[in-house]
Amino acid sequence: xxxxxxxxxxxxxxxxxxxxxxxxxxxxxxxxxxxxxxxxxxxxxxxxxxxxxxxxxxxxxxxxxxxxxxxxxxxxxxxxxxxxxxxxxxxxxxxxxxxxxxxxxxxxxxxxxxxxxxxxxxxxxxxxxxxxxxxxxxxxxxxxxxxxxxxxxxxxxxxxxxxxxxxxxxxxxxxxxxxxxxxxxxxxxxxxxxxxxxxxxxxxxxxxxxxxxxxxxxxxxxxxxxxxxxxxxxxxxxxxxxxxxxxxxxxxxxxxxxxxxxxxxxxxxxxxxxxxxxxxxxxxxxxxxxxxxxxxxxxxxxxxxxxx
Ligand code: ASP
Ligand code: CP
Numbered sequence: 001x002x003x004x005x006x007x008x009x010x011x012x013x014x015x016x017x018x019x020x021x022x023x024x025x026x027x028x029x030x031x032x033x034x035x036x037x038x039x040x041x042x043x044x045x046x047x048x049x050x051x052x053x054x055x056x057x058x059x060x061x062x063x064x065x066x067x068x069x070x071x072x073x074x075x076x077x078x079x080x081x082x083x084x085x086x087x088x089x090x091x092x093x094x095x096x097x098x099x100x101x102x103x104x105x106x107x108x109x110x111x112x113x114x115x116x117x118x119x120x121x122x123x124x125x126x127x128x129x130x131x132x133x134x135x136x137x138x139x140x141x142x143x144x145x146x147x148x149x150x151x152x153x154x155x156x157x158x159x160x161x162x163x164x165x166x167x168x169x170x171x172x173x174x175x176x177x178x179x180x181x182x183x184x185x186x187x188x189x190x191x192x193x194x195x196x197x198x199x200x201x202x203x204x205x206x207x208x209x210x211x212x213x214x215x216x217x218x219x220x221x222x223x224x225x226x227x228x229x230x231x232x233x234x235x236x237x238x239x240x241x242x243x244x245x246x247x248x249x250x251x252x253x254x255x256x257x258x259x260x261x262x263x264x265x266x267x268x269x270x271x272x273x274x275x276x277x278x279x280x281x282x283x284x285x286x287x288x289x290x291x292x293x294x295x296x297x298x299x300x301x302x303x304x305x306x307x308x
Pocket of ligand 1: 167259
């Protein structure tokens with residue numbers, strides 16, 4: 001049976017734990033040079049309608065480790081430039097006999113639309129302000145490695161929550177795994193309906209990160225921001241930048257995370273981004289293993305088969 005991976009919100013605990021267990025097993029195998037299960041009979045379309053470095057390369061790398069073939073699709077070089085719609089593009093790729101799709105799109109819900117018209121599994125690689133499920137899975141794997149368990153942890157998600165799909169996917173995932181979540185940022189960058197999200201809202205950095213075990217810094221998503229929401233990046237940095245001075249308000253050994261790309265000197269300072277408490281490079285590497293697990297799982301792979 002195949003699955004879609006459209007968002008964390010609709011996954012149950014069992015599915016999240018399965019994906020994380022498969023990813024952890026794949027990581028050990030890759031690092032030790034042991035074989036991983038192969039899916040050599042499938043071709044997956046890589047549809048990146050928005051720019052990406054980490055997500056695109058790690059999906060390619062994950063496919064490579066699994067023996068999957070990929071078909072790359074550049075929107076600018078496709079017949080979408082002649083006016084073809086997303087629906088017709090997806091139907092075309094379906095009848096080109098692709099087996100799966102990885103899709104990133106600026107519109108929230110684009111992967112859900114793709115799943116309606118495509119015949120095989122669809123994986124969301126980030127849609128608008130909605131979800132970025134594989135980012136949250138990679139972040140959870142990183143936290144588990146450093147803190148052993150997520151239940152009971154205090155996590156602060158700091159910055160442009162309104163425009164961040166990373167904030168939403170992480171909040172759903174970490175709260176489902178038993179962490180408490182604080183959203184911290186200026187009023188203009190908080191969603192108007194934040195009470196529907198699993199977390200408490202703070203506008204004061206000290207109160208929001210006090211005692212935090214994990215801080216997830218968010219980039220200012222200027223590409224999705226209406227003008228006038230921020231007076232200046234400098235003023236934002238003065239109030240919400242994570243640096244050595246304010247890290248002292250968090251718990252000792254608080255993990256500092258950032259999904260990337262980083263605006264150094266704005267949401268986090270250089271010293272903290274590169275310091276001992278930073279997990280940013282581990283997040284990048286774990287992105288490969290959770291994307292391997294996701295591709296394996298959407299094509300019907302189970303934990304039992306991996307552990308066999
Ligand atoms: N790369 C992440 C995303 O695509 C975070 C960011 O761009 O700030 O959502
Ligand atoms: N974290 C993340 O999604 O990075 P990219 O936008 O570079 O893929």
